[in-house]
Amino acid sequence: MVDGERPEAPLLLLAHHGTPGACAAEQLAYSVARAWQASILHLLVIPAFWRDMMGDDWLNNAATRAQFGGYLEQILGAEAQQQLQAVAERCCGQGLAYRSLLKIGEPTDLLLECVRDEAPAALVLGSPRPKGVPGVRSRIDMPRLMQRSSIPLLLAPWGWKGNQPFF
């Protein structure tokens, strides 16, 4: 670091896709970001399983399949944009610097890729959804993430509201 130059703000990688677990992670990320004066990098992953969601359909013609593909792409895109915008607005309200990445693939792979490429100071994510709570099944492979991650992982407990003292 050159004398007189301001140190670059640390980057917090937030894994968030709108689930209750991710909302808890978001609250935790705000607490940490405020304490560290960090900026937030929001990674939203559209899980790869959507590519196989036409399953073994064989009766439909190409037009119907294309219509379904287009429709699915549109609703998944709209949902993702809605999530990104909502988190961006909340970050702005908290006075935190914010940047986002939208990717399609396996969540664990993409998180590790993002850790490697963006070199964040820590990764904040929600704890897995308890059994019986409805939601899309695309869980992060926690053992693999813990083994392969080169940065600290901050795991928000299920239902964390951000009002509990942390620092």
Add this chain to the structure above:
Amino acid sequence: MIYTHKSPALLLMGLLILLWGGLNRLGSVDDLQAYLQPSAYKDHIAVKEKWEAELRVATEQAKANNQAAPSLKKPLSKFDKEKEFQSQLCTIFGGSFTLIGLFTLFWRPKPGNVDYLISTVPGVAFIASIAFVVRWGLDPMFANWGKAVKDAGMLSWDFAKIFNLNYVVLGILAGIFVVNVIRVPAWAANGVRLSRLFLKSGVILLGTLYSAAELAQLGMLSVILIAIFVLGSVGIVLIMGRRMQAGNSMTGVLSAGMGVCGVSATVAASPVVQAKASEIAYTIGTILAWGVMCMFIFPTIGHLFEMTPVQFGAWAGTGILNSAQVAGAALAYDPEGVETLKVAEIFNITRVLFLPIIVLWLATWYVKNEENATKVDIGHVLISKFPLFVLGFILLFIMSSLGFFAPADHYQGKFFSGDKVKEEKLLKAKQGKLLEGVLQKMRTPEEQKALQDLIANRKLTSRDQDNILKAVAKIPDLDNAIKGILENAHKAAWHDSPVIRAYRDWIAWLFAFGLIGLGMQITGQAIKQAGGKPLVIGSVVGTLKAVGSLLVVLLFISKSV
């Protein structure tokens, strides 16, 4: 964009297939083939011994008469024919794949249709390789193991038979294994997607196998059953969805999936009822899970109830939620013929013809119940959802009815009524006596009459009698000799033209290819999405549909058409 992958995989698969064909032709794998096909090999040895004996006698006679030793042509056994068939198929497929594989290695593709078409060949070769391994290797191996385990007394039942571990089920399982464990290679992806084309081609070709009377009766039966069960399931889902406050879009997409033809109906209805992403995931996951489960359970139950092809085809065609598994279950039940598939596919066609109507109904229902729903164009829905391949099926049916492929009486069972059965194929007196000995084992007066008629006429005289005696042949404690006599009587009456026989073989192969490819599109990740209210509603409706249609079929559907 260039679709063709520069990969040696196609060339390699082609060479391996050619190698297998060559080894069979040279007789280098006879020991392995003898293990895989024990009964055909037994027949081969018997044919060989008979031929050698005849040759010896002829040679001795010629010697006694001071004549030159005669040359007696060795007749082909079942074993020889099967090896010849495998060699021929390997030469055609292996040769084509090798040539195209070599071509793609040196070819510089340009964007366009040729590039796309060539890009599908490695996937087709991939599916074909799996199909050959499964049909010629795993299928007989499992049959041998099932028998060996039973003979060794480790189990009192044949697990391969009970779980229908034949080439169809094993092929689908191989497909599921590939996609979930080793992943479909990138060079094969386009060809794997082509599996839909194989299935649709199989259905179109099936059009050649129906007589007009058969199609009319099956069509009527399917319309009645599908109308009752489709409308019933859609209605139940709509009621349950409202009671469980599932939301209009979820209820709409679920009723299409549960009611009509599973994943295909979900794909068609989702945009119309503006389903949310999670609702689509839940519904498709639930349907896939149910479909795969039913594909294994239905054939086993069918065998337990000794259902005829008509009964099982009607039950699978009505009771299984997902259309792909209807074809799978029908072939799993009757892997050596296409009689059950013929019935089940009529039900599939009826379902898909119902699809535009149901989508339209749901669209109207959704618009009525949802404030922000956009109106649908009725004409557009009806035209865009119409399954064009059904027109191909109808065309082939008309062509075959006009005698394009074989004389019309072949479809009626040419040798039921006429005196065309050769003397050597008629029942022998000794065989008649054997059959008389099992008359007391017949379970119904119809079975007794059918058997008595066979003994009296020395041949089958009607389709009904044939179907009844097919069920008789499945009586568990019946002697194998009796089963053999009944089987021969069936074969004597059912003489097909070579063209129709070839169509039957190709249809079975097309469905096997198609189902292996579709298996490669059933991912564990998609099935894992089963959950939420759709799982509850789906389980209730799926069970009601399966059990309800089983009862209706057993109580009201006659054993034949």
